[in-house]
Structures are given as C-alpha cells and as structure tokens.
Amino acid sequence: MSFFDKVKASAGIGHAKVDTRLNETKVRQGGLLTGEVLIVGGSVEQKINSIFLSVETSVLVENDDRKYRQNLQIQRVKVSDAVIIAAKEEKALPFSFTLSHEAPITSGRKEVWLDTAGDVSFAIDPKDKDFIEVSGTEVAEKVLEAINQLGFTLKSSTNLKSRQTKSGLVQEFEFFPGADFRRHFTELEIIFISDIAGTTVYVEMDHKAKGLGGLLAQALDMDESRISLRFEKRDPLGVTEISRELRTVLLDNVR
Structure with a gap:
C-alpha cells in the first residue's frame, strides 16, 4: 500500500465496510445465534485486526432525580482474528454463539441489538447494528402465560441495572392484579434470573410502587426477596401446574 493510500484510509476515505447478516432474527434466551459477517473492501487494502459482536440493550437509570436510558x-x-481485505474484495466470516440467558425479553419491542465492530488499521472503525427479537426461556414463557391465566x-x-447478574442487568415485569388478587395488593412485580439449568422467579407484591422500577429490583441488590420459586429444566412443569x-x-x- 502506498503512503498516499494509507493517508486516504486513515482519513476514512475508501475504508472497508462490515455488515452482519443474521440467519434468524428471533432467538430464545440461551438459544443459538448464527449468521455471517460480510467484509467489503474499500479502495485500498486494509488489515482488520479483529472483529467482535456485542449484544447490547438499554437500561433505565436514575441519578439526581433524573431518569434516562x-x-x-x-x-x-x-x-475473527486479523484479516487482510484487499481493495473491493468480499469476505464472509460465519459465526455461531449462545445468546446470554440474561438478554431481556423484547416483548415485540426492538430493545436488543448486535453491534459489529472491527479494529481496522488506518481507518475509522466500521460499525453495524442489527436488532434481534428475544423470547424467554421455556420456563419464563410458561410463567408469563400462567400469570395471564391468573387474570x-x-x-x-x-x-434495570443490578449487581445480582453477570451482565449487570435485570428485567422487571410489573402487572396489574385481576379480581382474585386486587383486594390484596395493587401491583405484582416479577424478575426472572435464568441459567443453563433452569430459571428462578422472584416475586414481590406491592401496595404502592416506590422508586425506579418498583421494589423488587432494589430488594435483590440488597440480597433480600420475600418470595422466589425455582424451576429446573430437568423437571418441566406445564402452565396449569405453574x-x-x-x-x-x-x-x-x-400482607
């Protein structure tokens, strides 16, 4: 590569582009994500030192009485490790990995995405964002259906941010109670923490929600929770039993 070509690449002129293509955009927590990263060379040869996929979401935080995402x-x-991509060359790098059990359920909203980043010499880092639809573990989906059946x-x-998970994230679901429970409490809060063996369901019944995200997430970070249920994958229960x-x-x- 000539000195002039290097200068062009360092300015972001003619640099390689990266595009992630998923085989399927719908995946279960703990399920397999597969696809390929397509690299298209620019006007000059470049070395991409490495390529990473990052699974990301947004969390609601509160600071000085201000809430933001x-x-x-x-x-x-x-x-991938280091790859040399020639001018105008195309390379497809297949990938396959297990989605974290802590990825939040998207519930039809695009809240989880893949960021693709390449560490490229003499170029602006190319980035690519692809949204995915995440469904819960089998247990989580059955619990949500059971909650619906209960009205x-x-x-x-x-x-929300949490110290109780590897990713630093928990997803808190809040429900209005049906007729059978309305006189006992005004809100039901649920948090799922899943792993390869099963799912723990944390439950809190509120008479009045307090603070960001209610009471349950705060209780977990203080190692406190009045109610929890554990469901193992090896002992599957039906929705009616749950x-x-x-x-x-x-x-x-x-109370």
Missing part, C-alpha cells in the same frame, strides 16, 4: 453490553463475542395484566417491563403453584404462593404471602 443508558446502553449496556450484555455479552461480547470474538468473530394479571402487564403494566410494563423495564431493564399457575396453581404461583396462585398458592401469592395467597400464602399476602
């Missing part, structure tokens, strides 16, 4: 990296996966209505779901167990737990713990 902040991007948070859930996991980072290396796709609860989803109020909101919020991504609904029955959840109903018993809630009524046994009303």
Whole structure:
C-alpha cells in the first residue's frame, strides 16, 4: 500500500465496510445465534485486526432525580482474528454463539441489538447494528402465560441495572392484579434470573410502587426477596401446574 493510500484510509476515505447478516432474527434466551459477517473492501487494502459482536440493550437509570436510558453490553463475542481485505474484495466470516440467558425479553419491542465492530488499521472503525427479537426461556414463557391465566395484566417491563447478574442487568415485569388478587395488593412485580439449568422467579407484591422500577429490583441488590420459586429444566412443569403453584404462593404471602 502506498503512503498516499494509507493517508486516504486513515482519513476514512475508501475504508472497508462490515455488515452482519443474521440467519434468524428471533432467538430464545440461551438459544443459538448464527449468521455471517460480510467484509467489503474499500479502495485500498486494509488489515482488520479483529472483529467482535456485542449484544447490547438499554437500561433505565436514575441519578439526581433524573431518569434516562443508558446502553449496556450484555455479552461480547470474538468473530475473527486479523484479516487482510484487499481493495473491493468480499469476505464472509460465519459465526455461531449462545445468546446470554440474561438478554431481556423484547416483548415485540426492538430493545436488543448486535453491534459489529472491527479494529481496522488506518481507518475509522466500521460499525453495524442489527436488532434481534428475544423470547424467554421455556420456563419464563410458561410463567408469563400462567400469570395471564391468573387474570394479571402487564403494566410494563423495564431493564434495570443490578449487581445480582453477570451482565449487570435485570428485567422487571410489573402487572396489574385481576379480581382474585386486587383486594390484596395493587401491583405484582416479577424478575426472572435464568441459567443453563433452569430459571428462578422472584416475586414481590406491592401496595404502592416506590422508586425506579418498583421494589423488587432494589430488594435483590440488597440480597433480600420475600418470595422466589425455582424451576429446573430437568423437571418441566406445564402452565396449569405453574399457575396453581404461583396462585398458592401469592395467597400464602399476602400482607
């Protein structure tokens, strides 16, 4: 590469472009994400030192009585070591990795995405963002269906920072109670913390939500939670069984 070509690349002129192509944009927590990273050479030969995929979302934070959203990296996966890409050359690098169990359920909203970043000599780092739709683990989906069967209505779901997870994220679901529970409490809060073996469901019943995201996320960070249920993958339960167990737990713990 001539000195003039290097100068052009360093200014971002004619640099390589990176594009991630997913085989499927819908994936379950703990499921497999596959696809390829396509590199298209610019007007000069370049060396890409490495390529990474980053799974990201946004979390709601509160500081000095001000609420705002902040991007948070859930996991980072290396796709490739150093690659030389010639001018106008195209290279496809396949990838496959397991999505973190802590990626939040998107519930139809595009809140989780892949950022593609290449460490490129003499060039502006190319970036590529691809949104994915994340469904819960089998247990989480069954619990959500059981909550629906019990007459609860989803109020909101919020991504919050937490010290209790590897990613630093928990997703808190808030529900309005149905007729059978309305006289006992005004809001139900649920947090799922899943791993390869199963899912723990943390539950809080509020008479009045306080602070950012209610009470449950705060309680977890203080290592406190009045109610939790553990469901193992090796002992699968049906929605009706989970609904029955959840109903018993809630009524046994009303204040």
